[in-house]
Amino acid sequence: MKDVLQQQYDRTSELEKQVMSLLATENQxxxxxxxxxxxxxxxxxxxxxxxxxxRRCLIEKQESLYTLPPVVKQYIKRL
Known part of the structure; x- marks a missing residue:
């Protein structure tokens, strides 16, 4: 699973990485x-x-709220 996440992360732009990092710091x-x-x-x-x-299922959107799936959040926090 880690290899798949690394592959997906490597494909993201610097801006997308920044957004994922922001979401990883949020508790909700x-x-x-x-x-x-x-x-x-x-x-x-x-x-x-x-x-x-x-579109790439790296974040979740519920109504107008954004979050990371738990496995992605854990991966981002370990980087």
Missing amino acids: AVNFAKLLQNGQISSSDLLNALQSLS
């Missing part, structure tokens, strides 16, 4: 505004990164 799902506030990322770049990560 967060909304777009909080990510925007915490990340020093433009709103259009953040939206594009979230959409890309969501």
